[in-house]
Amino acid sequence: MGRWEPDARGRLEMAALELYAEHGYDQTTVAAIAERAGLSERTFFRHFSDKREVLFSRGTVLEDLLTASVADAPAEATPYDVVAAALEATATLLEGRREIAPRRQAVIDAHPELRERELGKMTAWAAALTSALGERGVEPRLAGLVAQTGIAVFRVSFETWARGGATEDLAEILRDSFAELRNATVTSSP
Amino acid sequence: MGRWEPDARGRLEMAALELYAEHGYDQTTVAAIAERAGLSERTFFRHFSDKREVLFSRGTVLEDLLTASVADAPAEATPYDVVAAALEATATLLEGRREIAPRRQAVIDAHPELRERELGKMTAWAAALTSALGERGVEPRLAGLVAQTGIAVFRVSFETWARGGATEDLAEILRDSFAELRNATVTSSP
Known part of the structure; x- marks a missing residue:
């Protein structure tokens, strides 16, 4: 278990929606979402299976x-x-x-x-x-x-x-x- | 324009449904559908874009x-x-x-x-x-x-x-x- 990240899920979600709006959904990578949220890709995958599931x-x-x-x-x-x-x-x-x-x-x-x-x-x-x-x-x-x-x-x-x-x-x-x-x-x- | 085939569309549809039931949808080819209907693949493609569209x-x-x-x-x-x-x-x-x-x-x-x-x-x-x-x-x-x-x-x-x-x-x-x-x-x- 990694260190505790306050509202990691919510931060990843906000970051993803910002990036989808700025650069388009297709152009956005999981790495970019994690970076924008100030979190690791590992943390991303603890919460979501892929960038589509952030939406669903x-x-x-x-x-x-x-x-x-x-x-x-x-x-x-x-x-x-x-x-x-x-x-x-x-x-x-x-x-x-x-x-x-x-x-x-x-x-x-x-x-x-x-x-x-x-x-x-x-x-x-x-x-x-x-x-x-x-x-x-x-x-x-x-x-x-x-x-x-x-x-x-x-x-x-x-x-x-x-x-x-x-x-x-x-x-x-x-x-x-x-x-x-x-x-x-x-x-x-x- | 090829020769006139009476109810080619209906025959292809029946043939396709029979084959989907007998061998499964995934295993059925357009060639097999045309053969079962006694028609050419060319005739098939005059009526349908692919085997999925037979259904829709x-x-x-x-x-x-x-x-x-x-x-x-x-x-x-x-x-x-x-x-x-x-x-x-x-x-x-x-x-x-x-x-x-x-x-x-x-x-x-x-x-x-x-x-x-x-x-x-x-x-x-x-x-x-x-x-x-x-x-x-x-x-x-x-x-x-x-x-x-x-x-x-x-x-x-x-x-x-x-x-x-x-x-x-x-x-x-x-x-x-x-x-x-x-x-x-x-x-x-x-």
């Missing part, structure tokens, strides 16, 4: 939060409310990343393979939500529908928030979006 | 159908109804492919890179629906929400249908799924 490493933490929220929801909550609440908890946690979100999003938007990775992450979240609902006894098709829809609402909200311009919190945008979709559904033909 | 080439036709349906929908239809109707038109067209759908789905399910390609196609459909709604004057966020949700409902329905076991038409499964989601939304907390 929080995905698993958030996925665990999602499934834990679904498991902990009150027994009487409807599947739709359970999913909305789980995504709102995730949104609240993400709010601390408002400053870096637009920078991260710009890098992802510019690279098809990063967009695919982001999409794959969302698919994994939808699958995790579907099985967590299944464990609450929700019938598979309804679980899939509600989970996929929740993720669709989350994506639209997240992009509004992460592409900048919005002043509201992600959780607020998400609540508004769920309400907007509910409205769009209710006024549709039965 | 209808995607663009369906995307065009989606956007055309949105453009042609009655002015008074709500965005949600417009999207549901466009997806139902697509579902109806896909019904003719019920026989080969499970075979195609099995190949895709078994290959992460094909699953990504399928996911990318769905994302392209969602983007196309979003802009088609935008052209009808639907506000961007609502357009994104309704389009992404529609695609989520379509995916769940399509997988139910394509993985076999379901006896209903895809269009019926889709209508049921939209109704189920509507129900799940309406009974949620406001």
Whole structure:
């Protein structure tokens, strides 16, 4: 175990996002990220498997939060409310990343393979939500529908928030979006 | 221009799916597909750019159908109804492919890179629906929400249908799924 580096992970992340913005994602090396953060490459690899994972490493933490929220929801909550609440908890946690979100999003938007990775992450979240609902006894098709829809609402909200311009919190945008979709559904033909 | 080959495209598609099932997708060559179909490799490449595109080439036709349906929908239809109707038109067209759908789905399910390609196609459909709604004057966020949700409902329905076991038409499964989601939304907390 190396010596303790206060917030090495956060420093590496900031350094990486700065370099991706300054020189481009493709041109940035792990060595350059470590140098900018004032840390060693060894320390980098203790936290991230490669420069791509700097952008995606929080995905698993958030996925665990999602499934834990679904498991902990009150027994009487409807599947739709359970999913909305789980995504709102995730949104609240993400709010601390408002400053870096637009920078991260710009890098992802510019690279098809990063967009695919982001999409794959969302698919994994939808699958995790579907099985967590299944464990609450929700019938598979309804679980899939509600989970996929929740993720669709989350994506639209997240992009509004992460592409900048919005002043509201992600959780607020998400609540508004769920309400907007509910409205769009209710006024549709039965 | 070579001599006319009756339904060369369909024959190549059937041959490819048979070979993917028999020997695996990775082991199948374009030469083997052409041979099984009784056609030349040259004919293959007149229809498909590579063996992967045999699985995905209808995607663009369906995307065009989606956007055309949105453009042609009655002015008074709500965005949600417009999207549901466009997806139902697509579902109806896909019904003719019920026989080969499970075979195609099995190949895709078994290959992460094909699953990504399928996911990318769905994302392209969602983007196309979003802009088609935008052209009808639907506000961007609502357009994104309704389009992404529609695609989520379509995916769940399509997988139910394509993985076999379901006896209903895809269009019926889709209508049921939209109704189920509507129900799940309406009974949620406001």
